[in-house]
Amino acid sequence: MNATLWLTPHPSSAGSRVRAISVDVASPATGSLLLVYRIEGDIENLRIPAIAAAATAPTDELWKHTCLEAFIGARGRPGYFELNFSPSTQWAAYRFEDYRQDMRPVPCTQPPAIACHSGEALLEARIGLRLEALEEFQGEALRLGLAVVIEDMEGRLSYWALAHAPGNPDFHHPATFAYCP
16 A cells, blocks of 8 residues: 545635645555655644654644544444554554444554654654554455644644545544545
């Protein structure tokens, strides 16, 4: 699986300081995933957690601020994983049995490798993952949802995803799992 995917803003995300967001998706080895998020725009006016300011550690509620997200499930099955990543290198991994049901943290024996670089017009985050928790989907066709929450300096949030469900932003909705490699 190798692809470059483009995210679109939710209609409620007017006034975003972001011009474009792309995500490169690759599986360089069995059981691993490489995601490269590229956010283009007025980066200096986005509220981005200090890059590598915190030790890589699982942290809840990253989605309340600038956050990179991936949702992974198997086609035809209701369960899925939610993965959150911050430019600070904090991360979170959760398992859901069905749409927003029975959430539980996923222990990771090897934390994700997160490397971020920021400039005036580009923020790039490279995230390498070992996916031992996804072994339950081994041999099944996957479905993937990619999303980004952007917070600007005024505290306004914009929501970007491969696809959006009707209504309020909702990255968990099955319609947002738009990439099926």
